[in-house]
Amino acid sequence: QSVLTQPPSASGTPGQRVTISCSGSSSNIETNYVYWYQQLPGTAPKLLIYRSNRRPSGVPDRFSGSKSGTSASLAISGLRSEDEADYYCASWDDSLSGRVFGGGTKLTVL
Amino acid sequence: EVQLVESGGGLVQPGGSLRLSCAAFGFSFSDYYMDWVRQAPGKGLEWVGRIRNKGESYTTEYAASMKGRFTISRDDSKNSLYLQMDSLKIEDTAVYYCARDNYGVDVWGQGTTVTVSS
Numbered sequence: 001q002s003v004l005t006q007p008p009s010a011s012g013t014p015g016q017r018v019t020i021s022c023s024g025s026s027s028n029i030e031t032n033y034v035y036w037y038q039q040l041p042g043t044a045p046k047l048l049i050y051r052s053n054r055r056p057s058g059v060p061d062r063f064s065g066s067k068s069g070t071s072a073s074l075a076i077s078g079l080r081s082e083d084e085a086d087y088y089c090a091s092w093d094d095s096l097s098g099r100v101f102g103g104g105t106k107l108t109v110l
Numbered sequence: 111e112v113q114l115v116e117s118g119g120g121l122v123q124p125g126g127s128l129r130l131s132c133a134a135f136g137f138s139f140s141d142y143y144m145d146w147v148r149q150a151p152g153k154g155l156e157w158v159g160r161i162r163n164k165g166e167s168y169t170t171e172y173a174a175s176m177k178g179r180f181t182i183s184r185d186d187s188k189n190s191l192y193l194q195m196d197s198l199k200i201e202d203t204a205v206y207y208c209a210r211d212n213y214g215v216d217v218w219g220q221g222t223t224v225t226v227s228s
Binding site: 002 | 147212
């Protein structure tokens with residue numbers, strides 16, 4: 001059971017906009033940054049969003065992050081087949097004094 | 111280029127020990143906190159722990175399930191991070207990732223596989 005809650009799966013067709021949610025609590029998301037990662041099969045995770053809504057250089061602006069209260073979201077617009085991957089949210093938890101991850105969302109591009 | 115390269119994974123029997131290493135390239139290693147994160151086969155990401163930098167006295171924090179069995183250390187003169195794993199259990203079988211901590215993990219290594227089995 002992960003501290004951060006994500007839907008196990010999401011899907012969309014090419015060109016669509018998809019949103020993945022990440023639900024936490026006052027000890028993690030509400031008071032700390034949220035990070036989002038993309039993991040393609042058989043590879044290491046890759047940073048997509050840092051400090052809740054900032055994009056590293058090289059990440060397409062189709063990817064965006066937002067945070068409100070104890071929840072965060074990752075939006076992917078103009079969905080492409082290469083976006084098919086697992087997506088994870090993460091934050092620091094002040095009560096646990098540790099980093100916490102969501103269980104991951106498997107995105108399928110139909 | 112910023113890069114992290116893990117090594118030291120392998121097959122170990124339950125109750126055994128293993129030491130993982132991570133070599134850092136392309137950034138000022140000593141300035142950063144460093145983390146270890148693991149991923150069991152077919153499962154999600156799980157934080158193992160982290161070590162702060164010299165300015166924060168190299169203090170460490172661990173996930174509750176690994177505290178007392180795992181020890182994170184670093185050698186800034188060698189730009190290297192280590193994970194000493196003792197009393198290994200079958201459920202410790204995973205890919206172990208070294209990661210740079212910049213208020214959150216921003217750089218990942220390619221991972222090294224640890225298999226605990228008799």
